[in-house]
Amino acid sequence: MSQPDSPDLIVIGAGPAGLAAASEAARYGASVLLLDEQPAPGGQIYRNVKDASEQQNAILGPDYTVGRTLAASVEDVGIDYRPGVTVWKVGTDGRVAFSQNGEAQQVQGQHIVLATGALERPVPLPGWTLPGVMTAGGAQILMKSGGLVARDAILVGSGPLLYLLASQMVAAGRPPKALVETQTDANFRSAMVHIKGALLGWQQLLKGLALIGKIRRADVRRYKAVTDINIIGTDKAEAVTFISNGRVHQLNASVVLLHQGVVPNTQISRSLGLEHRWDIKQRCFHPVTDEFGQSSAENISIAGDGAGISGAKAAEHAGRIAALNALKNLGLVDGATHNQQVIPLLKARTKETAIRPFLNTLYAPPTEVLCPTGKTIVCRCEEVTADDISNYAALGCKGPNQTKAFGRSGMGPCQGRFCGATVTEILSKETGLHPEKVGSYRIRAPLKPVTLGELAALTEPR
Amino acid sequence: MFDPITPSTNANGQVDFTFDDKNVSAASGTTIAAALLAADQIWFRETPTSGQQRGPFCMMGACYDCLVQIDGVSVQACMTPVTEGLQVNRVPFSLPKEGKRS
Ligand code: FES
Numbered sequence: 001m002s003q004p005d006s007p008d009l010i011v012i013g014a015g016p017a018g019l020a021a022a023s024e025a026a027r028y029g030a031s032v033l034l035l036d037e038q039p040a041p042g043g044q045i046y047r048n049v050k051d052a053s054e055q056q057n058a059i060l061g062p063d064y065t066v067g068r069t070l071a072a073s074v075e076d077v078g079i080d081y082r083p084g085v086t087v088w089k090v091g092t093d094g095r096v097a098f099s100q101n102g103e104a105q106q107v108q109g110q111h112i113v114l115a116t117g118a119l120e121r122p123v124p125l126p127g128w129t130l131p132g133v134m135t136a137g138g139a140q141i142l143m144k145s146g147g148l149v150a151r152d153a154i155l156v157g158s159g160p161l162l163y164l165l166a167s168q169m170v171a172a173g174r175p176p177k178a179l180v181e182t183q184t185d186a187n188f189r190s191a192m193v194h195i196k197g198a199l200l201g202w203q204q205l206l207k208g209l210a211l212i213g214k215i216r217r218a219d220v221r222r223y224k225a226v227t228d229i230n231i232i233g234t235d236k237a238e239a240v241t242f243i244s245n246g247r248v249h250q251l252n253a254s255v256v257l258l259h260q261g262v263v264p265n266t267q268i269s270r271s272l273g274l275e276h277r278w279d280i281k282q283r284c285f286h287p288v289t290d291e292f293g294q295s296s297a298e299n300i301s302i303a304g305d306g307a308g309i310s311g312a313k314a315a316e317h318a319g320r321i322a323a324l325n326a327l328k329n330l331g332l333v334d335g336a337t338h339n340q341q342v343i344p345l346l347k348a349r350t351k352e353t354a355i356r357p358f359l360n361t362l363y364a365p366p367t368e369v370l371c372p373t374g375k376t377i378v379c380r381c382e383e384v385t386a387d388d389i390s391n392y393a394a395l396g397c398k399g400p401n402q403t404k405a406f407g408r409s410g411m412g413p414c415q416g417r418f419c420g421a422t423v424t425e426i427l428s429k430e431t432g433l434h435p436e437k438v439g440s441y442r443i444r445a446p447l448k449p450v451t452l453g454e455l456a457a458l459t460e461p462r
Numbered sequence: 463m464f465d466p467i468t469p470s471t472n473a474n475g476q477v478d479f480t481f482d483d484k485n486v487s488a489a490s491g492t493t494i495a496a497a498l499l500a501a502d503q504i505w506f507r508e509t510p511t512s513g514q515q516r517g518p519f520c521m522m523g524a525c526y527d528c529l530v531q532i533d534g535v536s537v538q539a540c541m542t543p544v545t546e547g548l549q550v551n552r553v554p555f556s557l558p559k560e561g562k563r564s
Contacts, residue, residue, distance in 0.1 A: 037523055039543070044522055055468040119524055129527075131505040131517035132463070138521035146496030146521075147489065148464040172467055235515050236504055254463050265524075380519070380527065383511045413526035418519075451535075
């Protein structure tokens with residue numbers, strides 16, 4: 001395999017932010033290496049968008065198919081697009097080590113744009129590790145690239161994606177058996193404080209209402225202000241129990257789909273030791289960036305949901321903004337051009353994100369999800385429970401990193417991707433420290449498991 | 463549990479592979495995870511800690527609950543395409559050490 005030349009820009013992630021960053025940079029003649037883990041461009045939101053069938057497009061809707069144009073930009077002159085790549089080390093010096101087809105390589109870029117997007121927020125409910133329990137995002141990926149739709153599934157949680165998935169399942173002729181929703185009237189009243197922003201984003205608001213209308217017309221049962229959720233089953237999911245309106249309910253299901261919003265995927269930004277902050281509204285860490293996506297390290301920008309959750313449209317603007325900023329710093333775009341180009345993008349992004357405070361408040365995850373208790377598994381990989389974490393705190397454990405020594409939490413192959421936020425919340429509750437003080441897991445390369453064979457094949461950057 | 467969106471999803475043709483020695487047919491181009499879910503197989507491995515059964519959770523390469531074994535090496539079923547004749551196995555409770563990834 002040929003070695004990529006030392007590019008002006010290395011973009012990691014080919015979702016909306018990464019694709020937009022790459023194509024914007026290429027437009028100004030920059031050389032771009034675009035690395036992506038998936039086999040095709042689009043990220044999770046536009047996954048498989050180039051090859052989806054007519055039926056899939058009809059079910060997934062126009063907000064999905066719109067991604068085709070962006071996905072096609074991998075063909076742009078100046079972009080060296082590499083799908084199926086595992087990035088396992090990134091340095092502030094601009095070096096990136098990755099594997100493709102079992103072969104490791106290292107390249108050096110002038111500037112790196114991290115566009116690693118979001119992960120589903122962990123939803124650590126009792127029974128969430130049982131086979132048959134998946135993330136709502138996972139079920140959508142199955143529709144987009146696997147051509148599969150869940151039958152008689154129960155959707156649990158809250159947030160726009162839950163409604164989007166439900167309406168897509170209705171369109172696919174497999175309406176969910178029920179929506180078990182955690183948002184409350186109190187959430188709604190608090191959210192009304194932010195109604196002005198929501199009205200600025202009225203198109204999104206209308207889309208959301210249309211989705212809910214579709215679900216209602218399909219007669220999908222909806223339970224609201226639900227608490228005490230349990231997924232029960234011995235070797236696989238068999239039923240969901242919960243309390244709604246003061247009554248205990250039990251619904252049988254073999255597929256349970258969880259969603260409580262998404263959180264930034266910070267594995268790379270953490271491994272780089274970049275500055276991160278705890279977002280009290282979104283209840284998660286995000287890397288600190290300026291309005292142009294510039295991180296606390298000179299060579300690194302972060303664009304899209306990986307810098308803080310704003311959604312696909314905002315991510316696209318953020319990708320272009322980050323690319324323009326990087327190109328200006330590299331002397332490839334002059335200051336006047338930069339300013340002229342970036343101002344409308346900044347405006348467009350502001351408009352796109354106006355609805356966020358409303359959504360964040362309306363669909364705020366409940367305490368039982370943010371901060372589980374008892375025997376509920378927190379770290380899926382090593383099967384560490386909420387009680388275990390509380391006990392470590394009682395024994396003097398102050399931070400997530402120390403929990404590794406106490407009981408291996410966060411040390412499995414997922415490297416804390418699905419327990420990091422929860423461990424921070426539990427330790428914060430137990431120690432009384434602010435989540436920012438509690439901190440998060442220290443992340444080290446390799447960011448994903450890599451074989452010795454791959455390492456042996458590693459070549460120096462040219 | 464999971465239904466094909468349309469039969470025409472299989473337009474690209476079929477591939478046959480095995481899962482714990484059982485024959486499975488799948489649409490070519492799909493991932494091992496999607497192929498197994500379509501065949502009503504929902505657990506792929508037992509955890510090394512307690513032997514709990516696990517199956518795909520995130521479908522995007524982040525959770526590692528979809529691990530399966532191919533030629534003694536654990537791979538993510540949601541990130542690995544199925545190919546003709548592939549021999550896929552569940553990862554058992556006691557994983558032989560030499561098959562483990564570093
Ligand atoms: S299902 Fe999560 S890594 Fe494959």
